[in-house]
Amino acid sequence: MSLRIAIVGYGRMGQAVEQEALGRGHNIVARIGLDNQSEMDQLSPDVADAIIEFTHPETALPNFRRLLPSGVPLVTGTTGWLSELEILKTEVLEAGQAFLYSSNFSPGVNILFRLNKMLSRIMNQYPEFDGYVSEAHHRHKKDAPSGTAISLAEQMLEGLDRKTTWVRNELSDRSPAANELSVASTRAGEIIGRHKVSYISDIEEIEISHQAFNRRGFALGAVLAAEWLTNKRGFYNFTDIFE
Secondary structure, three states: OOOEEEEEOOOHHHHHHHHHHHHOOOEEEEEEOHHHHHHHHHOOOOOOOEEEEOOOHHHHHHHHHHHHHHOOOEEEOOOOOHHHHHHHHHHHHHHOOEEEEOOOOOHHHHHHHHHHHHHHHHHOOOOOOEEEEEEEEOOOOOOOOOHHHHHHHHHHHHHOOOOOEEEEOOOOOOOOOOOEEEEEEEEOOOOOEEEEEEEEOOOOEEEEEEEEOOOHHHHHHHHHHHHHHOOOOEEEEHHHHHO
């Protein structure tokens, strides 16, 4: 079924979403950037079947609250707002709207998520291994750690009894405590996205990782999410479409 899609955030990701959506036979009915934000207020089910939003952490929540009254299912790939997730979930459910989010729409990263959960349960039996997460992105990315790295760390906390919290690797005044999971971030060049989960002991290291070569995987995943969200109501994560 061909969808009418409105894109909010017409930067590099928004343009990649447009190409994937057109390639799958959908129509782009709005391309909303900094210069035409008032068009968000004109969206409705008469105009669009789905909204795909890729903007910035500081504008994400205001955008969501501006777009939800439209009644159009909303997909977002913006990160850096998850501390407000439960509040937003309540707002979405009370409004009877449809909302889907993800820290990463790449199919490969979602495979990494599943492997990470399995590996953390296995490594819980081997306390001699210390786990950590590292990630690298282009120097323009405004949030750190990435939403994907945070998701990986939180999955590890669920599987490892010996770790109870994660901390940024940029500790200037102390080393991490034994119960703390270190998350390291690098911002350099034009790296699309690189994530690695590692377990290291005195004698060896185990790693699982994912590297994106371009933005197509993220864009395709967002379009697949919009297709899946059609005619639904509720608050979803991208992982729900695989279940």
